[in-house]
Amino acid sequence: MNVAVDFRNVDIIFGARTREALKMLDAGASRAEILAKTGAVLGCADASLTVREGEISVLMGLSGSGKSTMMRAVNGLNKVTRGSVLVKSGDRMVDVVTCDAATLRHVRQGSVAMVFQQFGLLPWRTVAENVGFGLELAGVPEAERTRRVAQQLKLVGLDQWANKYANELSGGMQQRVGLARAFATEAPILLMDEPFSALDPLIRTKLQDELLQLQKELKKTIIFVSHDLEEALKIGNTITILESGRIVQSGRPEDIVLRPADDYVREFIANVNPLSVLTAWHVMCDARDLDKTEDGWVWLDKRRTTRFKLDADRQVIAAERDGVPGAWVHCAEAEAPPRPGERPCYWASPGTSLKTVMLAMHNADTAPVALFDEENRFVGSIGVKDVLQAVLRRQEPA
Numbered sequence: 550m551n552v553a554v555d556f557r558n559v560d561i562i563f564g565a566r567t568r569e570a571l572k573m574l575d576a577g578a579s580r581a582e583i584l585a586k587t588g589a590v591l592g593c594a595d596a597s598l599t600v601r602e603g604e605i606s607v608l609m610g611l612s613g614s615g616k617s618t619m620m621r622a623v624n625g626l627n628k629v630t631r632g633s634v635l636v637k638s639g640d641r642m643v644d645v646v647t648c649d650a651a652t653l654r655h656v657r658q659g660s661v662a663m664v665f666q667q668f669g670l671l672p673w674r675t676v677a678e679n680v681g682f683g684l685e686l687a688g689v690p691e692a693e694r695t696r697r698v699a700q701q702l703k704l705v706g707l708d709q710w711a712n713k714y715a716n717e718l719s720g721g722m723q724q725r726v727g728l729a730r731a732f733a734t735e736a737p738i739l740l741m742d743e744p745f746s747a748l749d750p751l752i753r754t755k756l757q758d759e760l761l762q763l764q765k766e767l768k769k770t771i772i773f774v775s776h777d778l779e780e781a782l783k784i785g786n787t788i789t790i791l792e793s794g795r796i797v798q799s800g801r802p803e804d805i806v807l808r809p810a811d812d813y814v815r816e817f818i819a820n821v822n823p824l825s826v827l828t829a830w831h832v833m834c835d836a837r838d839l840d841k842t843e844d845g846w847v848w849l850d851k852r853r854t855t856r857f858k859l860d861a862d863r864q865v866i867a868a869e870r871d872g873v874p875g876a877w878v879h880c881a882e883a884e885a886p887p888r889p890g891e892r893p894c895y896w897a898s899p900g901t902s903l904k905t906v907m908l909a910m911h912n913a914d915t916a917p918v919a920l921f922d923e924e925n926r927f928v929g930s931i932g933v934k935d936v937l938q939a940v941l942r943r944q945e946p947a
């Protein structure tokens with residue numbers, strides 16, 4: 550996938566004495582020390598992050614950790630003190646830190662749109678006029694504007710509200726207008742600064758779902774600021790966690806949940822339900838690490854209840870459970886009790902949710918679950934211990 554935004558060693562310092570502050574930063578001073586000595590606030594320190602086209606990249610952290618500061622560097626709303634921020638504009642990468650004003654304007658008008666927490670709508674304008682506002686500023690002719698506005702309002706389900714005033718709408722609807730306004734610019738990169746946090750939880754969940762649905766079609770590159778890990782895990786393809794202006798961890802949602810980098814991240818994930826993030830793939834024991842016998846059998850579990858014989862292409866040619874031929878049952882169908890005398894062998898695909906795997910284990914006297922890829926090749930096995938380790942986030946002692 551191509552790169553849409555590339556932050557390279559970005560430092561952002563607010564205040565007058567930036568040179569002195571940078572010197573202190575390089576000497577390892579903390580944000581508090583820099584503030585005390587120079588009066589300058591360290592917004593972002595040595596941040597490097599690559600955001601790929603079409604992904605939702607979430608910036609997470611406590612209040613004041615620097616999420617908005619980092620995001621606002623993408624469209625030049627925050628001045629970068631040192632480092633570069635490369636943004637894809639047309640078919641080239643523009644460094645918005647060093648480019649001239651005309652180029653930055655071009656990036657803002659054509660490549661990057663923003664959605665704000667407080668919607669940022671103009672109350673004296675109608676919904677349609679709000680959605681078309683950015684286009685108007687960019688000098689898009691009226692007929693073209695009308696067409697694009699109508700299309701975007703339909704997309705967010707507000708076509709019947711086009712002529713109402715923005716303040717006649719509920720919070721959730723106003724944020725849909727905010728989304729439509731950003732989409733209408735047709736900018737491929739969207740910056741979303743806690744767009745749903747002013748909304749009540751039900752509306753918030755609904756808009757998250759709608760955004761994910763829209764994203765399937767629109768395939769924008771989205772940088773999304775949130776302080777809510779559940780939200781980040783739900784919508785992010787990648788999550789970057791910031792603390793006091795520094796990136797402490799960046800990775801896929803499951804990396805964050807399974808391998809938190811430090812206590813700060815651990816605290817964030819403490820109350821997250823791992824079942825909402827993990828799949829069979831994340832907890833399996835790789836087929837290559839399973840016990841094998843000399844006559845070509847592979848044991849799926851330490852208790853040795855289930856074993857497979859594989860051909861050279863890792864296809865199963867024989868399966869036994871408790872010493873008798875096993876009957877294949879997909880995890881999702883494990884609710885039905887086995888027929889008398891039948892010994893089921895449970896199986897799943899890498900993307901099967903951990904919850905489904907656990908339900909199967911529960912219904913199956915904790916038998917192991919076998920994982921197969923799309924070509925029916927055996928890739929690994931999940932035992933009860935693997936599930937418990939993942940859920941409790943404990944590693945087996947070495």
Ligand SMILES: Nc1ncnc2c1ncn2[C@@H]1O[C@H](COP(=O)(O)OP(=O)(O)OP(=O)(O)O)[C@@H](O)[C@H]1O
Nearest residue numbers: 563590591592611612613614615616617618619776
């Ligand atoms: N324009 C500014 N001038 C001075 N300091 C600023 C400015 N913008 C941000 N800061 C400071 O930079 C630090 C990071 O702020 P930022 O708004 O990026 O945090 P955040 O993680 O987005 O927090 P929140 O979740 O509260 O919005 C804070 O200490 C803040 O006070």
